[in-house]
Amino acid sequence: MYTLIHTDKNTGARAGKLRTNHGIIDTPAFMPVATKATVKTLTPEELYEMGTQTLISNAFHLYLAPGMEVLQRAGGLHRFMNWNRAIFTDSGGFQMIRKDFPFKVTDEGIVYKNPRDGKKYFYTPRVCLSNQRILGSDVAMILDECPPYGSDYSTVEASVERTIKWAEIAKNEEKNRGQLFFAILQGGTFAELRRKCAEVLVGMEFDGYGIGGLSIGEPKETMKEVLRYNVPFVPEDKPRYLMGVGSPAELLDAIECGIDIFDSAFPTRNARHQSLMTGKGTVDIARRKYAQDFAPVDEICGCYTCKNYTRAYLHHLFKESELLALRLASIHNLHFIQSIVQGAREAIVEDRFAEFKRSVMTL
Template identity: 40%
Template sequence: MHRVNLHVSATHGAARTGTATTARGTYETPLFMPVGTRGAIKYLSAADYDRLGAEIVLGNTYHLMLRPGADLIERFGGLGSFTGWDGVTLTDSGGFQVFSLDPKVDDDGVTFKSTYDGSSHRFTPEIAVAVQQQLGADIQMVLDVCPPLPSPPEVIRLAVERTHAWAQRAKAAHTRQDQALFGIVQGGVSPTMRAESAQRTVDIGFDGYGIGGLSVGESRDEMLPALAAVIEHLPADQPRYLMGVGDPASLIEAVALGVDQFDCVMQTRLGRHGTALTSTGRFQAKAARNAELDEPLDELCPCEVCARHSRGYIRHLLQVGEPTASRLLSIHNVAWTFDLMRRMRAAITDGSFDTLRREVLDVWA
């Protein structure tokens, strides 16, 4: 019995919508999951998550194990209790952050330095599982090897082999029955290696499947065939999670291939730097031409920011360095992405997904 089961309620080609059931509760797919790296989505609180309609919020294992520490979060009753969030939580393994720090990698694990104080730390598949069991998220991810792209074939091959061996060890180490464990597929942009990695990961048997190592430097034209090669080998009744992807064109193209859930820091990163996602593309809110505009960021957006605030006001806040601007733009970008996912679910159900896909790609591709 899987700890996460996906009931597909409608399909349109390979695109699908449904309901996934976890030990804590359910979530609707396809789904966008905002990232609360250090225990919060930047500029937002758990009350904001509720109001915006978030269903899953991520935490970052690497950062949380360093500050405030997994022991402390465990004493608070786990990540959800610690942050005041009652919805579903997911922790990544920390592997992506670790591998961005030029660590020392061997067959057993990885040694890396803290970004906070330079102290040395060791991660193995077993340690990553143990730390995430302490963090207590509803879904945890195995430790994988995430090579940059482009990388030589031998580097991709070694990443596939180590990811597979580490996944076997992670499954053997995982003991929490109330916490799902997702495997991760690697393989660069090679459809052959992607298919092999997917089959080997499914053979181990997990509660859901992450697709890692994409959107790390390759083009969308390179990403999509590799993604399609993975999807073909993943179970139909379990979630498929494309990790670290959040731009609108990639979201809708991946949903068209059969992906169920996504995460990305892009929405709030853009917001902090004065950029809004809109139905007509990226909008630079700080531009001088917005100074006297008494219209919302996006007239088609149903979010609270667009209902209340003008482009002129938000541009003013950015000009004077008022942090409220970053908060408002971040709320808008997360809400706008949630609404895009809602529209995808509705379009799959009513058979208009191809039309929506063309509309999105016309703006964002």
């Protein structure tokens, strides 16, 4: 259950606590992405160390591999991956956008084809939630349909109808004791459809709401506009989760609009592509100028990487394609994002979020 602790006096930013079966999540909160039951290259202990209270995995990917039988026998996802804090599981609806798998949508669900073996899976709202029961996730996302950015009104309207229909089915599904169900608000960039979807799903009283269909290629201003419009439909006592965001600037913009929870592969993916975030902008560590730079990646970062290694060393590891490069860079980037979100939380409680945001953005 969610408790609102404080709303910043000058913005819509808010601090709260989400209670789950595996501990409290202090919000705003950022979730590293563990699609296939691992945050790439990192152990749970390394993630705890940087203050991670929750992560997100993907129910559909885990359904394909290793499959629900293995996960059931393992005793659920927490035990399987040795993670003892909260877990969100994404439904798999977003895989339509990612085009990870060929698919076909019907009113009953999504037919996905596994490119590995050609096998077809009929993924319905019920299958989606029964998988998330087996996984034992603390927060299960219900199945939605997310049309690509730029879809026309009638396509988006049809997807909103399906999302609502699937939510009605999901609402009546059995859940594990204490498991939370979040619905996903769709409607593309059409205000009228956003309103309709939000009003109907909010009326069904889910435990929280994801704002879906954003960060899929639309201009930054459009995302802000949709958030400003869409977020007020979600009651104050429900957590709001912006899916698939993101970069420090996007995070801070969204926190300002009243978003509580985020997930994104941005920090870890960038890290593996030698792009390191610092208070003074992004550093491409493979550039020659770092070959003899014996300073840490970021002078004021307190992460394991910055405390123990130099830019020159990371540069060398990337140049030689050493595996340790990926780990050290991932530790730094995730720690950097977690520090921003923690800083935002402290600033909100003290009514100085706008000032905090400015200080981060002008560094």
